[in-house]
Amino acid sequence: MNIIARLRAELKHALIKAVAIANKKMRLPAIEIPDFILEVPREKDHGDFATNLALLLAGVLKVPSRKIAEIIKEELNFEGLPVIKAEVAGPGFINFYLDPAWALRVIPEIINQGEDYGRVNIGNGEKVQVEYVSANPTGLLHMGNARGAALGDSIASLLDFADYQVTREFYVNDAGTQIENLGKSLSARYFQLLGFEAEIPEEGYHGEDLVATTKNFIALYQDKYLKESASVREKALVKYALDEAIATIKKTLAEFGVHYDVWFSEASLYAIGSVKEIIERLKEKGFVYEHEGALWFKAREFGVEKDEVLVRHNGVPTYFAADIAYHVNKFQRGFTKIINVWGADHHGHVARLKGALAALGYSPDAIQVIIMQLVRLYRGGEIVRMSKRRGQYVSLEDLIEEVGRDAARYFFVMRSADSHLDFDLDLAREQSIKNPVYYIQYAHARICSLKKVLAEKGRAVPRVDQTDLTLLTQEAELALARRLADFPEEVARAVQNLAPHQIASYLHEVAGLLHTFYNHHRVITADPALSNSRVLLVEATRIVLANALKLLGLKAPERM
RNA sequence: GCGCCUGUAGCUCAGGGGAUAGAGCGCUGGCCUCCGGAGCCAGGUGCGCAGGUUCGAUUCCUGCCAGGCGCACCA
Numbered sequence A: 001m002n003i004i005a006r007l008r009a010e011l012k013h014a015l016i017k018a019v020a021i022a023n024k025k026m027r028l029p030a031i032e033i034p035d036f037i038l039e040v041p042r043e044k045d046h047g048d049f050a051t052n053l054a055l056l057l058a059g060v061l062k063v064p065s066r067k068i069a070e071i072i073k074e075e076l077n078f079e080g081l082p083v084i085k086a087e088v089a090g091p092g093f094i095n096f097y098l099d100p101a102w103a104l105r106v107i108p109e110i111i112n113q114g115e116d117y118g119r120v121n122i123g124n125g126e127k128v129q130v131e132y133v134s135a136n137p138t139g140l141l142h143m144g145n146a147r148g149a150a151l152g153d154s155i156a157s158l159l160d161f162a163d164y165q166v167t168r169e170f171y172v173n174d175a176g177t178q179i180e181n182l183g184k185s186l187s188a189r190y191f192q193l194l195g196f197e198a199e200i201p202e203e204g205y206h207g208e209d210l211v212a213t214t215k216n217f218i219a220l221y222q223d224k225y226l227k228e229s230a231s232v233r234e235k236a237l238v239k240y241a242l243d244e245a246i247a248t249i250k251k252t253l254a255e256f257g258v259h260y261d262v263w264f265s266e267a268s269l270y271a272i273g274s275v276k277e278i279i280e281r282l283k284e285k286g287f288v289y290e291h292e293g294a295l296w297f298k299a300r301e302f303g304v305e306k307d308e309v310l311v312r313h314n315g316v317p318t319y320f321a322a323d324i325a326y327h328v329n330k331f332q333r334g335f336t337k338i339i340n341v342w343g344a345d346h347h348g349h350v351a352r353l354k355g356a357l358a359a360l361g362y363s364p365d366a367i368q369v370i371i372m373q374l375v376r377l378y379r380g381g382e383i384v385r386m387s388k389r390r391g392q393y394v395s396l397e398d399l400i401e402e403v404g405r406d407a408a409r410y411f412f413v414m415r416s417a418d419s420h421l422d423f424d425l426d427l428a429r430e431q432s433i434k435n436p437v438y439y440i441q442y443a444h445a446r447i448c449s450l451k452k453v454l455a456e457k458g459r460a461v462p463r464v465d466q467t468d469l470t471l472l473t474q475e476a477e478l479a480l481a482r483r484l485a486d487f488p489e490e491v492a493r494a495v496q497n498l499a500p501h502q503i504a505s506y507l508h509e510v511a512g513l514l515h516t517f518y519n520h521h522r523v524i525t526a527d528p529a530l531s532n533s534r535v536l537l538v539e540a541t542r543i544v545l546a547n548a549l550k551l552l553g554l555k556a557p558e559r560m
Numbered sequence B: 001g002c003g004c005c006u007g008u009a010g011c012u013c014a015g016g017g018g019a020u021a022g023a024g025c026g027c028u029g030g031c032c033u034c035c036g037g038a039g040c041c042a043g044g045u046g047c048g049c050a051g052g053u054u055c056g057a058u059u060c061c062u063g064c065c066a067g068g069c070g071c072a073c074c075a
Helices: A003-024 A053-061 A065-075 A100-116 A143-161 A177-193 A209-221 A230-255 A266-271 A274-284 A319-332 A344-359 A396-403 A405-413 A425-429 A436-456 A475-485 A487-497 A501-520 A528-551
Strands: A049-051 A083-089 A093-098 A127-131 A165-172 A262-265 A288-291 A294-297 A308-311 A337-343 A367-372 A375-379 A421-424
Touching: A003 A049, A003 A053, A003 A065, A003 A093, A003 A100, A003 A487, A053 A065, A053 A093, A065 A083, A065 A093, A093 A100, A100 A475, A100 A528, A127 A143, A143 A165, A143 A337, A143 A367, A143 A375, A143 A396, A143 A405, A143 A487, A143 A528, A165 A230, A165 A266, A177 A209, A177 A230, A209 A230, A230 A396, A262 A266, A266 A274, A266 A319, A274 A288, A274 A308, A274 A319, A274 A344, A294 A344, A308 A319, A319 A337, A319 A344, A337 A344, A344 A367, A375 A425, A396 A405, A396 A425, A405 A421, A405 A425, A405 A436, A405 A501, A421 A425, A436 A501, A436 A528, A475 A501, A475 A528, A487 A501, A487 A528, A501 A528
Parallel strands: A127 A165, A127 A337, A165 A262, A337 A367, A375 A421
Antiparallel strands: A049 A093, A083 A093, A288 A294, A294 A308
């Protein structure tokens, strides 16, 4: 347990004990203690921790809250705790003021735990699957995919850090109507490139990228597929195009620092009969009906606005049907927590998917869908208008090239998923204080640079057990240590909310505290004892920065 | 029309049942020039509007207004 959690537990215990003693002394009536909170007050003047216990008791006991607070305060015993004083304030809060040196206890903890500092056990090894990006393998990755990649990957890292057993997964949409269209489009290009008349179907893919793909295909197979049946030809072309597209996606995501454990093929669900099977199961349970030649799922029975087609009149199952099968498959693989990161344009899909899974007897609550709002790019203070048709289009590859992978990733996770993201390309590209990702990485690089200077002077990072940390008495030192101590709780909060942006804010704050400290005080001084304690403070900071950066998929550079 | 998300400082956003609501950027003035000065200090009439619940609401609930996104036998 980290030092903050420990102290919280001890303070809560002391408070409960104080109430018990007050009961015994008949100063307060016997009462069940409500679930009170022990928070860090916004105002510094209100102490290091504050509790609303007396306010809650006042509601039940009908005694003025301040009076209750006074009684509790008088019965509190702080033996063995780093509490200097407690005060009753405001409407009846009890504020605790700590020995400022208390926070320094975190430094040995950080140094000893190293890259494990900040780990919290929330998951208990629970199997969780995180699905993100899952872009159509028929085009370039766009900004929505990119945000999903950064978010999903960070969420997975956070869960891993919180002791979940995480599987990162990309669902490949390699089946269905769009693939048929792709086949027809490729086939048309194939004919065209070999000098025949052919027309791309209206719903097909008209982009130039298919020309390149088809040329690559011809380089391999020449006109071998001219004489084959349409279905054989389209199959071969589609397979080739998908392999190529997926390889490209994989490569781009890898450049973005995003890696998967599983690339799950939609087509495989058809191949093993899963789609048919779930449709049968829904039929048996009476949740489907036929209408105008199509097979419908009774989504309305699960609180969804309208029913949904499972199988089209032409006999082809919808994406919805396949997605049900996919999620059943997730459950069958033993995942008890399933997280999907989807764009806002897919939110309508959530309720009916959960409805279908409930119909099949699975717990829809095991599925959490993170709906992220759309991304708008700004360049030169103006919105970058995207148009695939006019070729004005920024892909993830372009973005990485323009602003760099770390800046891109930071910008995508620095806002909550709920918030529309205005992505300022100029700012992301800037290598200055204005750019938060540089500000943070610079803090890390600065510490590394300092360690180099130390090494050049023939000195090493001192051992914790041989260093007198109580020499750290400056406000900037204590404030930094105090914030470093918060890291495990920040991780826990971010995990509970599935919100990497909270880590981003925390990082920015720690970097700021480091810069403040660094510019006020010299680390390497003539006083070796003080130097040693400062080196350890700074090294602890470096570890926290590195661990937090890693959670967001960012590099912790040694120099910049 | 219905559903989801959003509305907090000039801008971009965080926070969130409590005591005086924050950060970054921008702007203005001053300080500092030493391990990488990416530093420090000062400057603010801000929670869209109206009800409700509560000892206490910016936070929860309802309605309204505004923006985004959905409402396909697309995915």
